[in-house]
Amino acid sequence: MTGGSAPRNVGAVGHVAERRSLRGSILEGRYELGGALGIGGTSVVFEARRLEDDAPVVVKVLRDTFAFNVELIQRLRREIEVARRVAHPGIVPVLDEGMLDDGSPFVVLQRLEGECVARLLRRTGPIAPKHVAAITIRAAAILHAAHSQGYVHRDIKPEHVVLARTADGRLDVRILDFGVCASAHAPVEERESERGRVYGTPAYVSPEQACGNPDVDGRADVFALGTFMFEALTGRAPFIGSNVANLLRRIIREDAPRVGLLLPDLDLRYDTVVARAMARRVDERFPSARSLARALLPLAGDRRETEAEIAHLVRHRSERQDLVATVPDYAVDAA
Incomplete structure (x- = not known):
């Protein structure tokens, strides 16, 4: 590897x-x-x-x-x-x-100018569940727009979701770094050249990405959004490994841990949504980022109020490191 x-x-x-x-x-x-x-x-x-x-x-x-x-x-x-x-x-x-x-x-x-979710997590610890739901809804809407045009991000993680507060106090959400995205418009030879390689950050890739399959669809990003929610809720990534090969094997072979077991007081609806988003089998996940967003709507409370609360938490600064990785910093052989 x-x-x-x-x-x-x-x-x-x-x-x-x-x-x-x-x-x-x-x-x-x-x-x-x-x-x-x-x-x-x-x-x-x-x-x-x-x-x-x-x-x-x-x-x-x-x-x-x-x-x-x-x-x-x-x-x-x-x-x-x-x-x-x-x-x-x-x-x-x-x-x-x-x-x-x-x-x-x-x-x-x-x-x-804003704060990525990774930095927010480091600063505050696990994020309130309704805030996680509201942020994920916004991120899913952005990804749905990309998927509709034939692009799969392949590297969704807390560092690539940036939050900002607008001049009138509203929440602005951006997704960074489409540099390793899969494209339905890519020539066949490009996709074949990617076979057997993993594009994305290993801790956040879907099982099909971990297998080195270049023919992924939007449900790979749905899996990553599930991973994103898991980490935002608990403060830790769902899968860890002693090295990249071990980590990828775990993602391929093991079901994701249930967030409800780590957070016994969490509303079970969150556990259900995260588990479905992170299903190992592609056809058991939400069929689209939009359908994931719809499942989260009842969990976000009054979205206007919830988003205003999130915006109030954001510390503005230039998102320096999160703009760096436009091109693949991870492209490894599959496990």
């Missing part, structure tokens, strides 16, 4: 050797790069400003080692494709694209 390197996050340019020379450069006369915000397994993210209006943006480039890697360039273009084809405000817009002086690509993204 081979493994991709996990993202490493940094807070200062001095800690980033990759692409250091880009700081202060002007890209195609339109963007001035500032400091590096973070580095992932295959990409580097810079803060930047758009020269025409001084607007803050984020610029993503491939690391030196991967600057001309055909597969990773294709993945970067896939994220651009998703942002332009899927009309939903929950998907971070790609504002522009271009080429660096060395001929490698760059992508310009909207700069987000």
Whole structure:
């Protein structure tokens, strides 16, 4: 088994050797790069400003080692494709694209202010059940829009769900990183080249992904949403392993633990929804992200009030590390 390197996050340019020379450069006369915000397994993210209006943006480039890697360039273009084809405000817009002086690509993204669910969990511990239901409903709606256009995210996890509070106090939810998504529009040879490999973060992949099956549909993301809910409710991921191979084997062979056994006071309807979302057999899960959202509606209380409560909890800051992993930081051989 081979493994991709996990993202490493940094807070200062001095800690980033990759692409250091880009700081202060002007890209195609339109963007001035500032400091590096973070580095992932295959990409580097810079803060930047758009020269025409001084607007803050984020610029993503491939690391030196991967600057001309055909597969990773294709993945970067896939994220651009998703942002332009899927009309939903929950998907971070790609504002522009271009080429660096060395001929490698760059992508310009909207700069987000907010807090990812992973950081919220680290700060507050397990999230209130009705808040988990409300966040998942919003995330499921975004994924349903993507699925309707033929895209399966394949890497849903708390780091990729970002919460923000709008100027009028409402909750804004975004899903990041479609760089490892499966596309119904992809050529057959691309899908076949993915056979036997696992795309996504191992702790959150579905059993069919863990088997290295490239022909997944939206129910793989439904499984990941179940994993997301489990962790948000309990503060821990449902599956753990001593290494990636062991973890993937457990996901393939074992039923997910019941959240109700860990939280005996939890409304049993949550346990039922999470268990169905995380069913090992694809045909036993909710048939779509939308149907999962519908099952959660009675559990979210008054959604306007619930979402206002969540928005009040959010701490705003630039989501630095969560913008890094556009291209696969995990692409491992299947168990």
